[in-house]
Amino acid sequence: MTETASSARRILVVGAGVAAHRFVACLLRDPGAPVRVTMIGEEGRGPYDRSALTSLLSGADPAELELDRAVLRDDRVRLIRDERVLHIDRAHRTVRTRSRRTYAYDTLVLATGSYAARVAVEGSELPGCFVFRSIEDAEAVRDFVASRSRERGRPLRGAVIGGGLHGLRAALALSGMGVSTTVVQYPDRLLSAHLDPVAASTVRAAVEAQGVTVRTHTRTTRLDPDESGAVTALEFQDGTFERADVVVFTVGVRPRDELARNAGLAVDPRGGVVIDDRCGTSDPHILAIGEVARLDEREVSFVGAAQVMGEVAAARVLGGDERLLRVAESVHATLGGVAFASFGDPLLRVGAVEVVTHRDTAAGVCRKLVFSDDARTLLGGILVGDTGDHEALRAAVGSLVSADVAAQLLPAGDGATDDLGICDHIGTSHARLVADLRSAEVSRFSTARPLVGRDGCDDCTLAIARALLDLVRSRAGWSGVAEPLAAVCPTAPLRTDGTWTVRPWTREMMLSPADLVALGQIAEEFRLQPRIVEAGIELHGARPAQLAPLIERLAAAGLAPGDGERAAGETRPATELRPDTRPEAPGRSDSAQGRRASAPVASRGAVSVANGWGYRLVGAEP
Numbered sequence: 001m002t003e004t005a006s007s008a009r010r011i012l013v014v015g016a017g018v019a020a021h022r023f024v025a026c027l028l029r030d031p032g033a034p035v036r037v038t039m040i041g042e043e044g045r046g047p048y049d050r051s052a053l054t055s056l057l058s059g060a061d062p063a064e065l066e067l068d069r070a071v072l073r074d075d076r077v078r079l080i081r082d083e084r085v086l087h088i089d090r091a092h093r094t095v096r097t098r099s100r101r102t103y104a105y106d107t108l109v110l111a112t113g114s115y116a117a118r119v120a121v122e123g124s125e126l127p128g129c130f131v132f133r134s135i136e137d138a139e140a141v142r143d144f145v146a147s148r149s150r151e152r153g154r155p156l157r158g159a160v161i162g163g164g165l166h167g168l169r170a171a172l173a174l175s176g177m178g179v180s181t182t183v184v185q186y187p188d189r190l191l192s193a194h195l196d197p198v199a200a201s202t203v204r205a206a207v208e209a210q211g212v213t214v215r216t217h218t219r220t221t222r223l224d225p226d227e228s229g230a231v232t233a234l235e236f237q238d239g240t241f242e243r244a245d246v247v248v249f250t251v252g253v254r255p256r257d258e259l260a261r262n263a264g265l266a267v268d269p270r271g272g273v274v275i276d277d278r279c280g281t282s283d284p285h286i287l288a289i290g291e292v293a294r295l296d297e298r299e300v301s302f303v304g305a306a307q308v309m310g311e312v313a314a315a316r317v318l319g320g321d322e323r324l325l326r327v328a329e330s331v332h333a334t335l336g337g338v339a340f341a342s343f344g345d346p347l348l349r350v351g352a353v354e355v356v357t358h359r360d361t362a363a364g365v366c367r368k369l370v371f372s373d374d375a376r377t378l379l380g381g382i383l384v385g386d387t388g389d390h391e392a393l394r395a396a397v398g399s400l401v402s403a404d405v406a407a408q409l410l411p412a413g414d415g416a417t418d419d420l421g422i423c424d425h426i427g428t429s430h431a432r433l434v435a436d437l438r439s440a441e442v443s444r445f446s447t448a449r450p451l452v453g454r455d456g457c458d459d460c461t462l463a464i465a466r467a468l469l470d471l472v473r474s475r476a477g478w479s480g481v482a483e484p485l486a487a488v489c490p491t492a493p494l495r496t497d498g499t500w501t502v503r504p505w506t507r508e509m510m511l512s513p514a515d516l517v518a519l520g521q522i523a524e525e526f527r528l529q530p531r532i533v534e535a536g537i538e539l540h541g542a543r544p545a546q547l548a549p550l551i552e553r554l555a556a557a558g559l560a561p562g563d564g565e566r567a568a569g570e571t572r573p574a575t576e577l578r579p580d581t582r583p584e585a586p587g588r589s590d591s592a593q594g595r596r597a598s599a600p601v602a603s604r605g606a607v608s609v610a611n612g613w614g615y616r617l618v619g620a621e622p
């Protein structure tokens with residue numbers, strides 16, 4: 001069947017997951033939008049939230065995972081279930097499906113998600129081995145466990161291969177079903193992409209306290225069958241083995257890019273359809289969103305990122321100009337009762353410094369921040385036990401630290417203002433240390449460290465960090481703050497689009513009509529996006545090269561005061577400046593604005609939030 005043409009634009013969406021659902025919801029938000037959408041999904045059901053799959057092992061009903069069905073009740077959309085697209089004919093702008101139907105499109109949107117990977121070892125396809133990607137996968141695990149334990153007449157033993165977030169949640173769910181479960185992880189610690197050894201060991205203890213066994217640094221080499229052919233044991237590289245009646249693989253995903261590959265679209269060598277920052281592929285009539293898409297060689301593996309892409313693609317189809325923008329990645333979850341979060345670049349890299357700002361081992365609380373060598377830029381951090389500051393800290397990643405943020409990052413603790421020694425190894429007061437570093441013209445950890453404190457001592461590092469931040473604060477002024485981000489923190493531009501937000505200074509929060517006119521003129525001249533944020537006006541989108549002339553223009557208009565105009569003792573920079581890392585969608589109060597990139601569709605079970613994408617609205621029609 002070939003569809004008849006009509007005046008409405010034909011939008012064909014391949015895949016009916018989270019990204020596709022958000023795309024269609026945004027596309028149809030305007031009741032007058034002249035589009036006709038066909039969404040083809042190979043699963044026998046409508047879109048649902050995969051991030052809540054483990055709840056099915058605890059007895060949840062699949063209907064609880066469904067995404068908002070109202071979207072699909074719009075007359076302009078048709079969902080075709082249980083159908084798979086097999087081929088794209090780009091020349092004729094059609095696709096062909098498994099049931100030999102042909103659908104024509106004006107715009108094709110690939111939202112095919114990923115395959116769940118298994119480790120490539122003998123026996124990984126044995127009965128009793130599962131991946132965990134769909135409702136059917138979760139139901140298969142649940143049914144297998146029920147029937148196998150009846151058959152065996154004893155509780156089962158299980159293994160989850162992969163100790164990341166999904167693996168640990170699957171392991172806890174299996175354990176909750178009475179399966180004696182072992183997590184097998186090749187790296188030296190759990191959640192190795194997100195947590196350092198200390199934080200990982202806290203999470204490990206919490207998971208073990210729930211009855212789950214953890215084996216790290218363990219490579220599975222083979223899975224053995226029993227006499228019935230089903231899996232019965234795992235063999236490891238070190239020669240040991242572990243009995244297991246059920247095995248779940250959570251070792252990562254592979255983008256489902258075969259349609260694109262066969263159609264000759266540009267595909268990343270490591271998998272994923274290459275897209276630009278508006279979700280466009282190498283064919284102007286084809287967009288790609290969600291886990292199948294790849295921007296800047298970075299993979300997408302979280303709900304928030306998939307949704308943001310759906311929003312940006314919908315805006316593009318409707319003639320807007322929203323763009324994807326890198327924001328600090330983060331993970332925020334609770335496992336075994338322990339809350340933890342990691343954001344930005346939380347693991348120590350060359351040139352970065354870890355500062356443990358708080359540790360209470362007895363209470364299981366730890367807060368570690370990673371700074372650039374000059375203490376001027378927060379690169380990332382890890383919170384365990386108390387994650388209350390997570391969003392605020394995450395928002396500060398990549399920016400030059402302002403006085404406000406500095407106070408939040410390293411609140412003055414005992415000894416910070418004492419005349420007594422702040423640490424046994426330093427033996428001097430905070431004020432003295434600041435004065436010493438200033439007179440020695442030391443402004444970096446790498447140069448301060450040989451002069452004071454003991455390498456490896458957390459208290460010394462914290463004391464130096466506080467002193468360096470104080471120096472930064474006392475020097476904060478336009479000449480220092482306006483230094484381009486790339487010069488200060490080479491890793492940060494990877495997480496931003498490289499533009500900055502400038503918040504003009506206003507005397508006692510007052511703006512005269514002339515100030516407003518001047519602001520408008522400056523925004524127009526520099527092609528910036530003004531936005532009202534928390535009782536102030538910000539100018540968004542300044543490129544690094546614009547910063548110096550922009551500040552000059554603001555100062556000339558009285559919107560960036562000279563030093564003399566600052567209150568005595570005030571260390572706060574007069575005009576705030578920060579990299580433009582936040583997604584913006586002016587004038588929208590719904591999900592796009594409210595949830596931005598961060599929240600998963602649902603927060604069932606252990607909440608986890610992670611994403612690396614936001615978006616910025618550039619010149620779209622209201």
Ligand SMILES: Cc1cc2nc3c(=O)[nH]c(=O)nc-3n(C[C@H](O)[C@H](O)[C@H](O)COP(=O)(O)OP(=O)(O)OC[C@H]3O[C@@H](n4cnc5c(N)ncnc54)[C@H](O)[C@@H]3O)c2cc1C
Pocket residue numbers: 014015016017018019020040041042043049050051052053054083084085086111112113114132133134166256259289290291292300301302303304306600607608609610
């Ligand atoms: C167990 C698990 C736990 C997770 N937990 C979290 C979490 O806590 N937080 C979080 O943010 N993220 C989590 N995720 C990740 C998140 O679910 C995914 O990032 C998100 O679902 C990606 O959305 P998508 O639309 O790109 O792909 P999907 O949701 O996978 O949708 C793609 C759809 O396209 C269909 N399809 C593929 N090819 C074709 C074709 N040729 N024809 C027709 N249909 C096709 C697929 O069958 C599928 O239904 C989790 C994922 C899993 C598996």
